[in-house]
Amino acid sequence: MKIFKRIITIAISTFLLAVALSACGGTQNVNTQENVTNTKDDSEKQTIKIAYLPITHALPLYVENEFGQQDFENINIELVKFGSWPELMDALNTGSVDGASVLIELAIKAKEQGIDLKAAALGHRDGNVVVVSQDINETRDLKGKIFAIPHRLSTHNILLYQMLKDAGLSLSDLEIVELPPPEMPAALAEGRISGYLVAEPFGAKAVANGKGKVLYHSKDIWEDSVCCSLVLRGDFIKNNATAAEKLLKGYIAAGEYIDAKGEKVQEISKNYMNVEQNVLDLSMEWISYNDLKIYEKDYNDLTKYLVEIGLSENPPSYEDFVDNSLIDKVK
Numbered sequence: 001m002k003i004f005k006r007i008i009t010i011a012i013s014t015f016l017l018a019v020a021l022s023a024c025g026g027t028q029n030v031n032t033q034e035n036v037t038n039t040k041d042d043s044e045k046q047t048i049k050i051a052y053l054p055i056t057h058a059l060p061l062y063v064e065n066e067f068g069q070q071d072f073e074n075i076n077i078e079l080v081k082f083g084s085w086p087e088l089m090d091a092l093n094t095g096s097v098d099g100a101s102v103l104i105e106l107a108i109k110a111k112e113q114g115i116d117l118k119a120a121a122l123g124h125r126d127g128n129v130v131v132v133s134q135d136i137n138e139t140r141d142l143k144g145k146i147f148a149i150p151h152r153l154s155t156h157n158i159l160l161y162q163m164l165k166d167a168g169l170s171l172s173d174l175e176i177v178e179l180p181p182p183e184m185p186a187a188l189a190e191g192r193i194s195g196y197l198v199a200e201p202f203g204a205k206a207v208a209n210g211k212g213k214v215l216y217h218s219k220d221i222w223e224d225s226v227c228c229s230l231v232l233r234g235d236f237i238k239n240n241a242t243a244a245e246k247l248l249k250g251y252i253a254a255g256e257y258i259d260a261k262g263e264k265v266q267e268i269s270k271n272y273m274n275v276e277q278n279v280l281d282l283s284m285e286w287i288s289y290n291d292l293k294i295y296e297k298d299y300n301d302l303t304k305y306l307v308e309i310g311l312s313e314n315p316p317s318y319e320d321f322v323d324n325s326l327i328d329k330v331k
Contacts, residue, residue, distance in 0.1 A: 046074060046240065046243050047076045047077075047078050048076065048078065048098050048243060048247055049096075049097040049099075050099045051099070053101070054272055054274070055200065055202075055273070056273070057200060058101035059269060060124075060289055060292070061101055061251070062272045063262070063264075063265065063268055064251050064254040066264070067254065075246055077247065077250075080097055088102060092107075092115075092231065092233070093110055093115045095233060098236040099120075099230065100231055101123050101230055103153065103154050103155070105154055108303070109153055109312065111320070116234035118231065118233075119230070119231050119322045120232050120237075120324075121326075121327050122230070122293070123230060123292070125290065126218055126287055127283070128203070128227060129197070129214045129217055130215040131195060131198075132212060132215045136195060139164065139167035140168075142164075143173050145193075146175045147160065147176050148177050148184050148187060148197075149178060153311055155226065156197035157309070157311075158222070158225075158302070159225065160176070160197055161305070162222055162305070166221070171309075179193075184202050184206070185202055185211065188211055195215070201273065201280060204279045204286070205275075207282060224297075226302045232244060232247075245326050245329055248329075249330040251292075252327065252330050254289075255289035256290070265284075294324070303315040
């Protein structure tokens, strides 16, 4: 595979460059491009600002940021870290950033409210797990218990809804709370909640430390569920078509590199997330970055759930919200 071979070559070059910088006492900042050697001066390049939260679901962005810069002649990628989804969405909606790795439901809601956003690719496939305390053995054991999700506008909430529905329960049968993802493993360990559904690596953390167990994987509840997505502003795509295409090309190549178990994936992950090795290993067993195209059936299933749960009245159509023109050019 030409793209994969090219990324391996870039990885080796990056490693050698890092060694050289280390020998000279140099340092590298993963969120800027100050120390990246390029064939053209950075001032001549267009900077693309992409927002993210430090989760495994944004891993293709991390890999592209580390490797892709060496191969991009006309663009720079600047990853902008946020601590919460509301803060990230505010930056995306106001145009402070050009795009984001974000819960797709939040972007759909923004689109429904008139913000010109386009979903260009998935962030990942699968990788969401229902984590529960050791005394929970089936869905019905959760009745009357406290269960955490990161945001009501999330695939995690939809997965919880479907899981309960399959067991003859409803969302009203549980006390559902919204918690920041990093707090969930501790809340489970301390008995403040009986389970949670969230982006990785926070599910793996409770399982790896023996404080929780997996009740279901997302694919057991909703096959081909749509979760985090790479979303770009519509005006950015319109006015910067070439730059957007190059961004997607590196993004898809990064996903292929991750799924091929590229040797630098775990090292790169730790540059962006505070995660223990055993937790990361477990998380990576559950998640895939292969085929990041958003398909119409999967999107329509998602919007059907949003309406059914009452989270959206008039979600944008597939044609209005999903832009496959970029991914189709680079796949």
